[in-house]
Every structure is written in C-alpha cells, then in structure tokens.
Amino acid sequence: MKFFSLRSIMLCCGLATLLSITGCQRQQDHITLRMGHSLDQEHVVHKAMVYMAERLEHYSKGQMHIQIYSGGQLGSERELIELLQIGSLALTKVSASPLEGFVPRMQVFSVPYVFRDSAHLWAVLNGAIGQDLLNSMHSARLHGLGYYDAGSRSFYTTNKAIRQPADLKGLKFRVPNSQTSVQMVQTLGGAATPVDWGELYTALQQGVVDGAENNPPSFFLSRHYELSKYYSLDEHTSVPDVILMSLPVWKSLTTEQQGWLELAMKDSVRYQRDLWQQASDDALAKVKAAGVEVIYPDKAAFAAAVQPLHQSLQGTEVGNLMAEIALVQGETAEVSND
CATH class of the missing domain: 3.40.190.170 (Bacterial extracellular solute-binding protein, family 7)
Incomplete structure (x- = not known):
C-alpha cells in the first residue's frame, strides 16, 4: 500500500476546485484531461505533449482535450505521481528513475551502462520488455502510455x-x-x-x-x-521519460477514447524523438559558447x-x-x- 506525503495531501486539497476532484472534466460529450509536469515550456518534451494534445483533438474530432500545467505548477514529480494514483490528475511526465519507488523493476534504468547505445535502448522500450514495464505500473494505480527520449x-x-x-x-x-x-x-x-x-x-x-x-x-x-x-x-x-496516466481515469474512458489517446501518444513519441537529437546538439553548442x-x-x-x-x-x-x-x-x- 502506498502512503502519501502530507504536502501531497494538502496540495490535492488545495487543487480540488481546479481539478474538479478528478483528473478529467466532463461536459456533455467533451472530456478535458489535466496534465502536469515540471519542465520549462521551451523543452522538447513539453512541445511533444502539446503535439499529443493536438493529435488527441484530431483523432477524437474535438471530443477530447488535454490541458497542460507546466513548470511544476501542480507539484514535484513524486507529488504528481501521487495525484495520479488518487485520480486528482489525469496525466504527467516523469523520469523513469523516481518510479522505482512505486514499481521496483523500474530501477533498471538507473543502473549505469545497461544499454549499449540508443538503438539498443529503443529496441528494449519498443519491445516486450518495455511494454511489460509499462503494464507493471497498474499495481501502483498508474497506467503507462509510453516513453519519450531523454538521451543519456x-x-x-x-x-x-x-x-x-x-x-x-x-x-x-x-x-x-x-x-x-x-x-x-x-x-x-x-x-x-x-x-x-x-x-x-x-x-x-x-x-x-x-x-x-x-x-x-x-x-x-x-x-x-x-x-x-x-x-x-x-x-x-x-533514463527515458515516461508518460503516465491515472489508472482510475484510464479505466473511466471508453475503449474508443483509450484508442484515441494511444494513437496520439504514438504520434507524439515520433515527433519528440525527431526533436530530441537536434535539441541535444543545440544545447551542447550553446553551453560551450x-x-x-x-x-x-x-x-x-x-x-x-x-x-x-x-x-x-x-x-x-x-x-x-x-x-x-x-x-x-x-x-x-x-x-x-x-
């Protein structure tokens, strides 16, 4: 059984009105999913989340929306995970490292020099092992949607x-x-x-x-x-980034709605990986300068x-x-x- 920090409980209470108690807000045939993360809006991962929201609106024909709260507005990574567990937030992005506190097998990503190179990493993430790790998070009331590239x-x-x-x-x-x-x-x-x-x-x-x-x-x-x-x-x-969803919120969606979300996630993974290498090269050039x-x-x-x-x-x-x-x-x- 997972225990929540006092700060997380207070944060959840303070955001109850904003988040409408649950991580998704329903108005007639429209659903808005709340998503929080700790990154700057210039980060390629944030841009990929924005693209994911756009693709979800496309696939759902405007029936589903993602509202993104960036820059740690809703708490630290651990607090966001805990909000997902109780259904007060729908989605978040976290590094795989802190997830080992919820799913011990995720600690494999924090062990140094496990992966030979980027191609090896993505073969694992896109294969049976990667999917099994995402599925294992159900035991912590979390649903793993997929992985984003976070380099080395x-x-x-x-x-x-x-x-x-x-x-x-x-x-x-x-x-x-x-x-x-x-x-x-x-x-x-x-x-x-x-x-x-x-x-x-x-x-x-x-x-x-x-x-x-x-x-x-x-x-x-x-x-x-x-x-x-x-x-x-x-x-x-x-250590990849992981897009997580609240398992209670995931289960509240229809099969069709879950399918739209999975398609939007796949599109955003491709988009984010295309952006990542250029962002890494640009970052190294700028810090050298x-x-x-x-x-x-x-x-x-x-x-x-x-x-x-x-x-x-x-x-x-x-x-x-x-x-x-x-x-x-x-x-x-x-x-x-x-």
Whole structure:
C-alpha cells in the first residue's frame, strides 16, 4: 500500500476546485484531461505533449482535450505521481528513475551502462520488455502510455572537472529520488544527495551540492550551465521519460477514447524523438559558447568502475531483467527516425 506525503495531501486539497476532484472534466460529450509536469515550456518534451494534445483533438474530432500545467505548477514529480494514483490528475511526465519507488523493476534504468547505445535502448522500450514495464505500473494505480527520449545522463560540476571515475571522490552530487542512482554515485566514490529538480539551481549556487547529472537539453534549459562550468559526457545512464496516466481515469474512458489517446501518444513519441537529437546538439553548442568545458572521457573506465554494482544485482529481479536486456538486438522499425 502506498502512503502519501502530507504536502501531497494538502496540495490535492488545495487543487480540488481546479481539478474538479478528478483528473478529467466532463461536459456533455467533451472530456478535458489535466496534465502536469515540471519542465520549462521551451523543452522538447513539453512541445511533444502539446503535439499529443493536438493529435488527441484530431483523432477524437474535438471530443477530447488535454490541458497542460507546466513548470511544476501542480507539484514535484513524486507529488504528481501521487495525484495520479488518487485520480486528482489525469496525466504527467516523469523520469523513469523516481518510479522505482512505486514499481521496483523500474530501477533498471538507473543502473549505469545497461544499454549499449540508443538503438539498443529503443529496441528494449519498443519491445516486450518495455511494454511489460509499462503494464507493471497498474499495481501502483498508474497506467503507462509510453516513453519519450531523454538521451543519456552525464555529470556536470561547478569547480572540478570529471575526467575519470576517481575525480568524483569527495564531491557531492544531486541525484533524483532513486536509491539506485544513489548507489551508482557512491560506487564511483562520490556522495549522493537527492534534491528536487526545482530546487537544484539554488543547491548548486549555495554549494549544497558540487554537481549533478542530466542530459544536455535539461542542463541548458535549467540554466545550470551558469553555475556548472564542466560537463563530462560519460553517458552513464539512459533514463527515458515516461508518460503516465491515472489508472482510475484510464479505466473511466471508453475503449474508443483509450484508442484515441494511444494513437496520439504514438504520434507524439515520433515527433519528440525527431526533436530530441537536434535539441541535444543545440544545447551542447550553446553551453560551450557560454564557457562550459565539455569533456569526452573514456566511458570504458566508468563502466569498469561500476561493475561492483552490476555484480551486486546478480540473481535479483533487476539483475535477471538486465540479463534479458543484454540479449535484445537492434531497434524495432515501428518508431524509427526515418
């Protein structure tokens, strides 16, 4: 049984009027689904959600709408998940990392160097393993609609460059609310500190943490490059974003309405993946222009350094899942970027 934080309960009560108690508002033949997330409106993931809303209106012939609340207006990632569980919000986007607190198998995405490359990642996400992980969230009163590309996560720091694993020693790194992410940083010799994404700029500014890790667009759009002048592209994890829906709200829709939503989701996945690579390239160019030193370390050294973490998972449910993932080849053609 999941327990909700006091802040989440208070937030839910405070938003009861806004969200009409449930995550979807029905007026005659029209349905409006409320969607909240923590990203800036310039982020490609937000743009993909806007496109998803447009496609849903197209498929439903104007009968279904998505109203998006960006920038953490409705709470942190964990709070948004909890609002979905009780049906007070219909949709959200979260990183897969915090989901391990709700569905333990999702911690596989926070284990470093599980995926060989982007093609391997998407072969897994588009295949049986990816679908099974989405389905497993029903046990937490969540329905997984699909995955968005979030690239690979790499370390950035304020005062010391990370060129090899030993350079993490003695430094404090912000990590998402994921025990596996904590273990990864500790295995590399750093100190892990979970900090909410919306509070990270201040934490870097005040020296609460010495650095963090994320993908290039998030590093740029968060303006963390203003404080962190070293970005080391070790690409330790490939953690996708997940579009989640409240299971109670999902079940309240007809089969036809669910089908419209699934079609809109598939369209938005293709759209978002087309945008992602360009956004990553642009972000790296802009942070370099702003004076950030972008470092390309030997990733093999980092992969070797986290082998104790891999070994500790052997024989566990996650370790067995990692072994299945290792056998997956190539990328499925369904969502290729042609």
